[in-house]
Amino acid sequence: MSLLWRIMRPLVVPPVRLGLRVKVRGKRHIPKTGAAILASNHLSALDHIVLPAVTRRPIVNISKVEHFERRLKAWFFRQWHVIPLRRGAGDREALAKAREALAAGHLFCIYPEGTRSLDGKLHKGHTGVARLALEMHVPIIPVAMKGTFEAKPKGGRLRLFRPCEAIVGEPLDVSEHWDRQDDYDLCRRITDEVMHRIAEVSGQEYVDEYQYTPSARSRAEGGQATGARETVGREEG
Numbered sequence: 001m002s003l004l005w006r007i008m009r010p011l012v013v014p015p016v017r018l019g020l021r022v023k024v025r026g027k028r029h030i031p032k033t034g035a036a037i038l039a040s041n042h043l044s045a046l047d048h049i050v051l052p053a054v055t056r057r058p059i060v061n062i063s064k065v066e067h068f069e070r071r072l073k074a075w076f077f078r079q080w081h082v083i084p085l086r087r088g089a090g091d092r093e094a095l096a097k098a099r100e101a102l103a104a105g106h107l108f109c110i111y112p113e114g115t116r117s118l119d120g121k122l123h124k125g126h127t128g129v130a131r132l133a134l135e136m137h138v139p140i141i142p143v144a145m146k147g148t149f150e151a152k153p154k155g156g157r158l159r160l161f162r163p164c165e166a167i168v169g170e171p172l173d174v175s176e177h178w179d180r181q182d183d184y185d186l187c188r189r190i191t192d193e194v195m196h197r198i199a200e201v202s203g204q205e206y207v208d209e210y211q212y213t214p215s216a217r218s219r220a221e222g223g224q225a226t227g228a229r230e231t232v233g234r235e236e237g
Helices: 003-019 047-053 071-079 088-103 128-136 184-202 214-224
Strands: 022-025 036-040 059-064 082-085 107-110 140-146 164-168
Touching: 003 047, 022 047, 036 047, 036 128, 036 184, 047 059, 047 140, 047 164, 059 088, 071 082, 082 088, 088 107, 088 128, 107 128, 128 140, 128 184, 140 184, 164 184
Parallel strands: 022 164, 036 107, 036 140, 059 082, 059 107
Antiparallel strands: 140 164
């Protein structure tokens, strides 16, 4: 656990809970010790701040490498346990760091949609969440953010005192399939189950299509839609 997390979390979380009227449900489903993957919907940049309200344990997550271009911001992100994610082949480095975090017994948060929702709906997930769980022998815990889209939509202004909620669902035990991370059909089925569980706790409408940003759609139409992005998911914003 970094020094910044120890110092900043008790200072940051209370005003965040007050300013965003954060409520937490299902906290009991997060293990007090040991590694696990938190698979969450992704509605807003606020998700990175609201999610730590769920548990006192540090949560390792990922964000696009562009957020690390400024030295001070990069330092803060690293102290906040954020892994830089490069699009394309560079995803392998982020995946290696995700493995390290889980091997060390930490919680790792992944957004299977790969980017923030532009319409508030829950979109099809990338299979990296299943591959990682099967390889690292850890459970997948569905998590739902609610209200963060209204409080801070992508490109929009922050609206304080809009109620937000973090809901944790029951863990998905995939132990019977451990070490089958190279079975794409299995990973697809597990990922779909994860997304449906997130939909159940979030109440979002599920769309069986990937959520693309305009730039990502352009790349996908150019024939670069698959590949390394399926390892840990694409973080576009």
